[in-house]
Amino acid sequence: MTISPAITSPERRPLRLAGLLPWLFAVLVVGYAMVVGGYAATVVSFALIYAVFVTGLNLFMGFAAQVSFGQNAFAAIGGYLSAVLTATYGWSPLPAMALGIAAAVLTAAIVGYPALRLKGHYLAMGTLAIGLITYEITVEWQSVTQGYMGISGIPPFGIGPYEITSDRGQLVLLSLVVAASLFAAARIRRSRFGRALSAVAGSEEAAVALGIDVARYKLAAFLLSAGFAALAGSLFVHVVGFVSPEVFGLHMVIVTFTMLYVGGIGTVVGPLVGALIVSLLPETFRAFKDYQDLAYGAALILLLIYAPRGLASLFSPRGRS
Amino acid sequence: MSRLRLEGVTRRFGGLVAVDNVSFEVPAEGVTAIIGPNGAGKTTLFNLIAGALPPSAGRILFEGADITGRPPAGIAAAGLVRTFQLVKLFEDLSVLDNVKVGCHLQGKAGLFGALLRFASAREEEAAVDVRARELLAFAGLSAFADEPAFGLPYGRQRMLELARAMAAGPRLILLDEPAAGLNTEESAALARVIRRIAEEGTSVLLIEHDMTLVMNTADRVVVVDFGRKIAEGTPTEVRANPAVIAAYLGTGKSATGAAVTASDHQETARG
Numbered sequence: 001m002t003i004s005p006a007i008t009s010p011e012r013r014p015l016r017l018a019g020l021l022p023w024l025f026a027v028l029v030v031g032y033a034m035v036v037g038g039y040a041a042t043v044v045s046f047a048l049i050y051a052v053f054v055t056g057l058n059l060f061m062g063f064a065a066q067v068s069f070g071q072n073a074f075a076a077i078g079g080y081l082s083a084v085l086t087a088t089y090g091w092s093p094l095p096a097m098a099l100g101i102a103a104a105v106l107t108a109a110i111v112g113y114p115a116l117r118l119k120g121h122y123l124a125m126g127t128l129a130i131g132l133i134t135y136e137i138t139v140e141w142q143s144v145t146q147g148y149m150g151i152s153g154i155p156p157f158g159i160g161p162y163e164i165t166s167d168r169g170q171l172v173l174l175s176l177v178v179a180a181s182l183f184a185a186a187r188i189r190r191s192r193f194g195r196a197l198s199a200v201a202g203s204e205e206a207a208v209a210l211g212i213d214v215a216r217y218k219l220a221a222f223l224l225s226a227g228f229a230a231l232a233g234s235l236f237v238h239v240v241g242f243v244s245p246e247v248f249g250l251h252m253v254i255v256t257f258t259m260l261y262v263g264g265i266g267t268v269v270g271p272l273v274g275a276l277i278v279s280l281l282p283e284t285f286r287a288f289k290d291y292q293d294l295a296y297g298a299a300l301i302l303l304l305i306y307a308p309r310g311l312a313s314l315f316s317p318r319g320r321s
Numbered sequence: 322m323s324r325l326r327l328e329g330v331t332r333r334f335g336g337l338v339a340v341d342n343v344s345f346e347v348p349a350e351g352v353t354a355i356i357g358p359n360g361a362g363k364t365t366l367f368n369l370i371a372g373a374l375p376p377s378a379g380r381i382l383f384e385g386a387d388i389t390g391r392p393p394a395g396i397a398a399a400g401l402v403r404t405f406q407l408v409k410l411f412e413d414l415s416v417l418d419n420v421k422v423g424c425h426l427q428g429k430a431g432l433f434g435a436l437l438r439f440a441s442a443r444e445e446e447a448a449v450d451v452r453a454r455e456l457l458a459f460a461g462l463s464a465f466a467d468e469p470a471f472g473l474p475y476g477r478q479r480m481l482e483l484a485r486a487m488a489a490g491p492r493l494i495l496l497d498e499p500a501a502g503l504n505t506e507e508s509a510a511l512a513r514v515i516r517r518i519a520e521e522g523t524s525v526l527l528i529e530h531d532m533t534l535v536m537n538t539a540d541r542v543v544v545v546d547f548g549r550k551i552a553e554g555t556p557t558e559v560r561a562n563p564a565v566i567a568a569y570l571g572t573g574k575s576a577t578g579a580a581v582t583a584s585d586h587q588e589t590a591r592g
Contacts, residue, residue, distance in 0.1 A: 184436055191435030192428045192445070195414070199422045202411030209371065209405070210489050211397035211426040220432065266413070 018315045022269045029276050034171050041167035047279035048174040049235050053252075054259045054271035055181045056228020062266035063194060064221040065201030067120065069253055070127035071229045073134035074104040076248035078230025083151045083243045084144055093157050097234040104230030105223050112222040116215065131253060138245040150244030154237050170239050177235065178272060181228065186268045188224075197221055262303050264310025273311050277303075324349045324493050324524040325370070325401070330379035332365055339365040341548040342379070347493065351540035352515060352525040356532075356559075358568060362548040363528040364406060367497050370526075371403040372396040383493065398426055402491035406498045406528075408478045410485075412471035416462055419470050419481055420453040423488025427452070453488060460484035460514065476507035483514065487523070494518065496527040500534045512537045536560075544568065 033044035053075060060066050081100035085091040115126045138145050145151065157164050157173060164173055188194040196217045199207035204214050237243040255278065263274020285295040307314050323346040332340040340362045347353045355363050368374040370381055372393035381389045383401050391399075411419050428449060434442035457463045460480040465473060473481060479499060486494055499515070500508045508531060515538045519525050529535050535542065535556065542559040544552040546568040552559050559565055 187438065188432070188435050191442070192425065192430045192449070193432050193435040195418060195422045196425060198414050198418070199411055199425070202413060203409040205373075206405065206409035206411065207422075208393045209397055209403050209409075210423055210485070211394050211402075212422075213394050224432070 075233030079233030264312030
């Protein structure tokens with residue numbers, strides 16, 4: 001197949017404008033939730049927390065094309081450290097969150113250094129094990145995590161005496177965190193660091209031949225991804241005020257993979273679009289009552305048939321070919 | 322001092338000796354070609370030089386330093402960069418970004434440079450952009466800069482791989498059958514680019530089946546057959562060498578030698 005510049009160039013401008021559509025969609029959804037508040041605000045808040053997690057997942061799986069079924073482990077570390085330090089030991093949320101992220105990144109470094117020697121299915125199985133082990137720890141280490149009972153009474157975010165307790169306040173905070181996360185992803189994409197990740201994704205052999213330390217960049221992407229996961233985990237516990245092992249269980253892995261692929265793996269805006277769509281779809285099908293799950297499943301299949309590279313890719317030149 | 326020096330380099334795969342006690346030097350100036358029938362061990366030799374495989378015996382010296390057994394990324398960082406027999410582009414990246422990846426070794430910016438865009442990172446990025454565009458112009462690919470690499474016609478993909486390797490700033494570039502699959506016109510254009518690379522001070526070592534390309538570009542030729550070096554010299558000298566004629570035409574060779582030559586002819590006809 002040959003693409004001559006003469007044919008594709010005139011299409012460029014409208015496509016670039018079309019590229020803004022996913023962003024517009026996200027702004028409208030968040031704006032709607034802000035105005036309506038209540039249940040809609042709760043659903044969208046969860047979607048935004050997922051968007052942070054999936055943005056991290058995308059750095060590892062989309063940008064660097066590696067596989068991890070165990071990022072929920074790092075969300076659990078971030079979430080539980082935040083929960084225990086604030087609810088049990090009376091820390092304020094921000095330092096607890098910072099420590100949670102640091103602990104998750106450190107764990108990722110210890111686990112990732114040997115695990116990243118694995119490739120493909122083996123890496124997938126290895127990371128899956130990390131997620132399952134962490135889940136078991138949150139269930140069994142009852143003196144700290146209170147097992148299935150979970151930890152309640154986790155304080156919301158705040159600075160000094162000002163606590164963000166309203167739905168709308170939380171939405172604003174989460175929107176800012178998501179915006180910062182996507183901004184970071186976009187900057188990484190267009191940098192020496194991001195290009196090295198793309199090179200690892202494209203051909204490890206060619207990357208090595210150009211002097212790129214493949215193992216180092218894989219590990220860096222893994223650590224970044226773990227950092228985002230821990231941030232999302234911590235955001236969750238402070239927004240909801242409660243945490244239990246199920247929050248970061250296997251269900252989270254499945255949901256976030258769906259979000260990543262539905263939204264558009266490897267794109268910047270994809271994780272946000274995917275997180276919003278996958279969170280909202282079941283709600284839109286609520287009217288189908290008993291058939292809600294069926295309709296949701298059918299909608300996902302249709303999405304994957306008609307937008308195999310994700311919704312965001314429908315609006316980028318690369319996705320059209 | 323020679324750019325590259327092989328001393329008794331040997332590589333065995335089980336009982337098979339793919340590269341057998343090969344010694345030669347690549348001078349800093351000009352183009353050196355390694356030729357030989359299919360299965361002669363040329364690509365294995367390249368993999369040994371580039372660090373993709375460790376040699377079973379022997380030493381490889383790059384600019385006087387022993388690089389035997391160093392990891393491939395380290396060898397690239399030392400200034401010895403290779404291309405592949407089967408093009409390995411970063412298909413999802415644009416043509417320009419492929420060359421920018423090639424500039425990796427020229428830069429230093431890391432994660433924080435990416436996130437915070439310090440002045441130094443911005444300057445580096447601007448320099449990379451200028452350098453990458455120069456190389457695209459050099460390879461005749463400027464018009465395709467923003468196209469995805471997977472959409473390029475095959476001949477241009479080869480040129481892109483060459484431009485990307487040059488972006489790494491090598492002092493010696495290894496080209497593994499750069500003319501494979503190119504038509505006569507593309508092959509001639511490639512020969513001109515290779516000559517220019519050599520004239521601008523990068524030593525070139527290439528493996529090639531396309532004899533026209535070798536005769537048009539190479540200053541020196543090393544001939545290998547069955548893993549051994551059988552001749553060395555200028556293209557004219559090598560062409561007149563009876564051992565080389567025997568290796569290529571199968572005269573006085575065993576049946577296996579003839580079979581190798583036959584498959585080699587098929588390869589040439591296909592390309």
